[in-house]
Amino acid sequence: MYELVIKNGTVVTAVATYQADIGIQAEKIAAIGTHLAGKREIDAAGKLVIPGAVDIHVHLQMPIGNFVSSDDFYSGTRAAAFGGTTSIVDFVEPHATESLLQALAARRAEADSRVVIDYGLHMTIGPEQMDILDQVSAAYAAGCGSFKLYMAYGLRLTDDQLYRALQAIRDVNGLPVVHAENWDMICQLIADNLAVSRTSPHWHPRSRPARMEGEAVGRVIDIATQVGTRIHIFHVTCAEAVQRIKKARQMGAAVTGETCPQYLLQTWDAYDQPGVEGALPVCAPPIRDEDQQNALWQALARGDLQVVTTDHCPFTRADKETGILANDFSQIPGGVPSIESRYAAVYAFGVRSGLLTLNQWVELCATTPARLAGFASKGDIIPGYDADLVIFDPQKTVTLSTDTLHENVDWTLYAGLEVQGWPTTTLSHGKVIVNDGQFLGAAGNGRFVPRFFN
Ligand SMILES: [Zn+2]
Numbered sequence: 001m002y003e004l005v006i007k008n009g010t011v012v013t014a015v016a017t018y019q020a021d022i023g024i025q026a027e028k029i030a031a032i033g034t035h036l037a038g039k040r041e042i043d044a045a046g047k048l049v050i051p052g053a054v055d056i057h058v059h060l061q062m063p064i065g066n067f068v069s070s071d072d073f074y075s076g077t078r079a080a081a082f083g084g085t086t087s088i089v090d091f092v093e094p095h096a097t098e099s100l101l102q103a104l105a106a107r108r109a110e111a112d113s114r115v116v117i118d119y120g121l122h123m124t125i126g127p128e129q130m131d132i133l134d135q136v137s138a139a140y141a142a143g144c145g146s147f148k149l150y151m152a153y154g155l156r157l158t159d160d161q162l163y164r165a166l167q168a169i170r171d172v173n174g175l176p177v178v179h180a181e182n183w184d185m186i187c188q189l190i191a192d193n194l195a196v197s198r199t200s201p202h203w204h205p206r207s208r209p210a211r212m213e214g215e216a217v218g219r220v221i222d223i224a225t226q227v228g229t230r231i232h233i234f235h236v237t238c239a240e241a242v243q244r245i246k247k248a249r250q251m252g253a254a255v256t257g258e259t260c261p262q263y264l265l266q267t268w269d270a271y272d273q274p275g276v277e278g279a280l281p282v283c284a285p286p287i288r289d290e291d292q293q294n295a296l297w298q299a300l301a302r303g304d305l306q307v308v309t310t311d312h313c314p315f316t317r318a319d320k321e322t323g324i325l326a327n328d329f330s331q332i333p334g335g336v337p338s339i340e341s342r343y344a345a346v347y348a349f350g351v352r353s354g355l356l357t358l359n360q361w362v363e364l365c366a367t368t369p370a371r372l373a374g375f376a377s378k379g380d381i382i383p384g385y386d387a388d389l390v391i392f393d394p395q396k397t398v399t400l401s402t403d404t405l406h407e408n409v410d411w412t413l414y415a416g417l418e419v420q421g422w423p424t425t426t427l428s429h430g431k432v433i434v435n436d437g438q439f440l441g442a443a444g445n446g447r448f449v450p451r452f453f454n
Pocket of ligand 1: 059
């Protein structure tokens with residue numbers, strides 16, 4: 001007799017689809033079988049039972065200039081739970097005067113009492129950390145198994161700095177995760193456009209061409225290969241970048257890449273909407289045209305990209321409007337919300353369209369991100385793993401809007417989009433935290449999960 005049994009569901013993992021009951025005991029998956037009995041039972045007949053999704057790229061309460069992303073560790077993880085996501089990885093951004101461990105402690109102090117699902121943290125290595133690379137091993141030992149490197153913005157590392165940071169990460173067996181864009185070219189193109197009064201968001205994607213994203217992805221892969229380290233490429237938006245990743249993988253390099261719902265569901269026409277509407281989709285790298293969108297779906301289907309994350313980083317309409325009022329698209333705070341809709345959106349537009357199998361869907365959203373990021377007991381349905389599970393109703397239709405979503409932001413990129421298939425029940429550590437639209441979890445019930453690689 002198990003504490004809880006999910007009965008009669010169709011279990012879907014990255015490798016198999018089958019009918020089974022799942023027995024849960026002491027927060028773990030204890031058994032997978034038939035005719036299991038529980039003190040409590042949930043009937044999942046007609047529904048899919050899938051691993052909780054793992055989103056290894058989110059920015060909650062993240063300061064950027066004068067703004068802070070509007071979902072905090074409570075509202076953001078709660079929205080994630082409604083969407084069937086049971087683990088996230090956010091970021092530590094150390095100040096110049098902090099040690100990496102001080103910065104980690106400060107970020108954990110913001111998150112630990114607020115999260116409703118488990119979380120990990122990537123440690124950011126920026127230019128100000130170049131003289132404390134000897135602390136990378138301490139950050140790794142404290143559970144930051146992965147390290148974020150930027151090739152853009154104020155945190156941008158030059159090629160020699162990338163080389164040195166990648167060596168330090170390699171030496172501790174950490175995972176480098178990279179924002180790859182060509183910052184020098186972007187700055188010049190922005191300046192060129194603003195100089196001739198091209199100030200509207202229309203010029204945002206045109207200042208960050210796909211060709212240059214491909215160049216930056218190729219460059220950092222080459223530097224990683226020179227160093228002899230694996231590398232994960234964040235938010236791939238175009239065929240040019242996919243080709244570099246694919247080629248490196250064919251040559252045996254340990255390179256992986258991800259894309260995000262905004263690149264799969266939207267096109268750059270969204271930037272041509274009048275007023276603040278055109279500013280809302282501003283994110284970097286930018287959303288591109290329909291051909292690029294199709295190329296990304298194909299890359300997921302063929303395995304040339306391995307992960308779907310969100311890069312969830314919402315800013316309010318008022319925040320976004322500042323760039324419109326300033327008549328300068330480059331001043332619009334970059335980032336969009338997707339944390340709640342990812343699992344269902346990839347099902348609705350990937351699986352239902354016949355492009356992806358059920359197993360690929362679970363692999364892209366849960367299993368591979370968990371393994372890649374070093375979550376030892378998440379992202380799969382195996383006895384002994386954490387009972388982070390989702391019951392997914394393939395018939396339930398949800399029309400995405402700020403009324404149906406729980407993200408703390410006054411807009412969504414997907415307003416009016418009808419999604420068939422939605423999570424009805426989310427379990428974290430064997431406890432039901434969302435059921436039929438009711439939130440049953442609590443702030444602080446999520447845990448910091450140290451992530452390591454052997
Ligand atoms: Zn990001």
